[in-house]
Amino acid sequence: MSRTRRLRLGAFMRPVAIHTGAWRFPGADPNANFSFARLKGFARRLEAAKFDAFFMADHLAVLNMPMDALKRSHTVTSFEPFTLLSALAAVTERIGLVATASTTFDAPFHVARRFASLDHISGGRAGWNIVTTANPDAALNFGQDGQMDHAARYVRAREFFDVVTGLWDSFADDAFPRDVDSGIFFDPAKMHVLDHRGPSLQVRGPLNIARPVQGWPVVVQAGSSEPGRQLAAETAEVVFSAEGSLDAAKRFYADVKGRMRALGRDPEHCKILPAAFVVVGDTVEEARAKRARLDALVHYDSGIGSLNGMLGTDVSGYDPDGPLPDIPDTEASKSGRARMVAMARDEGLTIRQLAARAGSYAGLAFVGTPATVADGMEEWLDAEGCDGFNVMFSDLPQGLDDVVDRVVPELQRRGLFRLDYEGPTLRDNLGLPRPANRFFP
């Protein structure tokens, strides 16, 4: 079976399981999220299954939830993404390595340099997930009294992107002759001093590392707000979206690709990968029962904490069995709030029901047999709801094994997923062009 469009699959791995009850699931390793040996094994399994990328979300503070919920979360101790992905680069060969780095709480020189280093060490497998950092507690860890407002964060993010990509272009690809006879290590005419002086950032350059193997590491974006979509259309090569329904996903897909066309970008040059929580069973009923067992492991205190986090507002003072009150607009992530408000409205859920959903993952889920999971993924791909998925595993290692050993072969049988990597770099596998150097075209 020949298909022109195939799925791209990322693995959402920080935390290794998004589901709050996953670490307690029978057979799961309670420490899977913080065991390098486990994570190395997972990365190698995912690579053997030809996954496009191992993706690390990030937080610059412990999650902002009440202690009664936080104490039940396996996210409290997690590896810093860069450290982990650099280590994994040394023990993998082909899988992409996507790290989150914040444009609000880091410096563009550091970010450009680390991603360039990871790209060189991994032979061209690095990706940068650009985030503006929604957790308001992060500001308090970086000497700020409160969080920069949402719009200002996105203005800075865009300038930050320009600086980082400009620093990556500090050297022409052939800037380093390393001529032993003449003693000339690099050609100064092939070095560009950026000398950026913008409203938020002043960075001289050049970077002290050669241009990345991929030209630029793959640029990833996840925000779904209005400025988030625009930033994605302008800059992103992968979008990790979070649409819960196919209709919403089709609208998001058409919107981002349309914005790209309007900007003169080829819509094929950005792959939209919704997050998808996958639970596999021998029958659909067995898979649903597994999800119910997982959900039953989520304590109410965890659910209400997750709900508060997504809403950006503490609703624990309201009647749990009553409706969701009007939620004020805050500087927290707009997309999470919008999704929960819509879910409460559309399904008529109480705060208690919403809390259980929030605590056990409220987004897109494929719960079924390998065939029905593949059916769902195929439907989304064919309907132009996505270019693939960022898979969230239900429990580790079993939930990952189920996807790798059962779902992936079914996708491959249908011609929906690669049998082998297309090339050595993440760009090769995602079908993305290598950016020209803006200073040495």
Add this chain to the structure above:
Amino acid sequence: MSRTRRLRLGAFMRPVAIHTGAWRFPGADPNANFSFARLKGFARRLEAAKFDAFFMADHLAVLNMPMDALKRSHTVTSFEPFTLLSALAAVTERIGLVATASTTFDAPFHVARRFASLDHISGGRAGWNIVTTANPDAALNFGQDGQMDHAARYVRAREFFDVVTGLWDSFADDAFPRDVDSGIFFDPAKMHVLDHRGPSLQVRGPLNIARPVQGWPVVVQAGSSEPGRQLAAETAEVVFSAEGSLDAAKRFYADVKGRMRALGRDPEHCKILPAAFVVVGDTVEEARAKRARLDALVHYDSGIGSLNGMLGTDVSGYDPDGPLPDIPDTEASKSGRARMVAMARDEGLTIRQLAARAGSYAGLAFVGTPATVADGMEEWLDAEGCDGFNVMFSDLPQGLDDVVDRVVPELQRRGLFRLDYEGPTLRDNLGLPRPANRFFP
């Protein structure tokens, strides 16, 4: 032969060869400094030889030297230390991994988190080389018009150290029961919120990662100025010093250990390791001839650039064959300037002679046979000029092979160096105690 004091050996690996001519040496790999495959091989060789640590110096800009010198330097493209050491952590088992991080141009939350991550991933092998960053060009890459003055940098460095170590102590060692039955992942009573509000830094905490395997990664310091020595006496567990003569080294050693005693610290709890450039030959004459061949590969333009960098002043406008003029006090590294000024005075060197020295490494060098190199190291150890050395290799791979295959066995034969690692952590091997948690003693 039984000895109570043995050498500790670090390997200075960024750049892989300090000598400006090393990348051009016959048989050397011109790209050794920027080849992950090479660096992985070097780390494994050093580990097989039982070296204590692989040490990465760092610069947050290309070296501040004239372009005519810079274009001849193999340092222009180098890996960011954290990325490289994290990758090496995955392919080594025992060798310590010491990364430089700047207290002037980074955030304590980031620094604490990355070193904690590296310590967990490596099983307790991380070390933090605290630097205040002397290169004035670095400020321009981080949104600052000019460099903070030397004294202010050290005041901030001390506060930065307090914050980082406080963040490492965010959780008691037994804070994570991961109790599947009760659903309690961690015990909130064993989490401390630092809430630091100091003159330079405000950081709330807690860190979002468990306390490091070593309690704290090993704290390393390299400055030799008055505030540098005091910071070392207060905080350091390893000092990378740069004394060129045994007399100077003995004074430095006695000074730092005396300051430690005055502060109530056990002087055994800080290991002083001078940088030592090692060139090995079958005879002393052959080793000297090798050094002369290396020096002959240093272009005058590189020498004058290195000299200017060390002085913090451009002296290229003066007569190369005349004496060094009076050098003003600048905010650049004080120790480099003092060494060059003393060398000019003591040996009556011209600017041209000084430039050749500066370009080919002006510090302590052991140039001889394995036996005479071991003699020199033994003399320094027995005279209390040091507790070991941070070895700089003359050329790669040969100069490293010479040390590993010829000098180390000679040191082992004399009982001056370990035959096997003492334990799994860098602290075990250096004989350093695991720090108590200040909040959960």
